[in-house]
Amino acid sequence: SQTIHQWPATLVQPVGSPLSLECTVEGTSNPNLYWYRQAAGRGLQLLFYSIGIDQISSEVPQNLSASRPQDRQFILSSKKLLLSDSGFYLCAWSEAGAADTQYFGPGTRLTVL
């Protein structure tokens, strides 16, 4: 069966510090991968999606970046965090091809102070 992992689960970082969040998927090949951000009490904002290794699409301009160095690994990064980067970051995967059912990881709760 497929599983999706995210770490860390929680993170407190000072403004201006770098960020690296990791997501890995097991049990499937060539998945579509997604990064979402959820502000407190809000909906899901799509940040990045990837349909293959080194194929990243950005949905919103920001100081975040994403990379997919391996088929089932998706990394969200920042060189300098802003206060507004605080939120709940969710990684998700779906089967290759059309974006049907998305399976979410447990999320990383980021607080920027």
Add this chain to the structure above:
Amino acid sequence: GQQVMQIPQYQHVQEGEDFTTYCNSSTTLSNIQWYKQRPGGHPVFLIQLVKSGEVKKQKRLTFQFGEAKKNSSLHITATQTTDVGTYFCAGRSRDYKLSFGAGTTVTVRA
């Protein structure tokens, strides 16, 4: 671009009562999906609707896809405390992305 809107944003329900949450898209959808996020948790897939006018049931939950494939609804009967959480609809048009609604956050009064 495609926009998916959900109403209401918040739903306070007396235990045992019914309620409905609605989802509307600015464009025709290939399919629509519903997810539930428990407090402190992550979204979990509930169901997908594909056909025009499709209706699916999961116990006390009834999901409907509009004839024009631009709107959907989730109706919960006899609400229980286990129904607490945020319900998201998500629509797919043609590409690899889903557009999520802002969600309806449900609280239940015992």
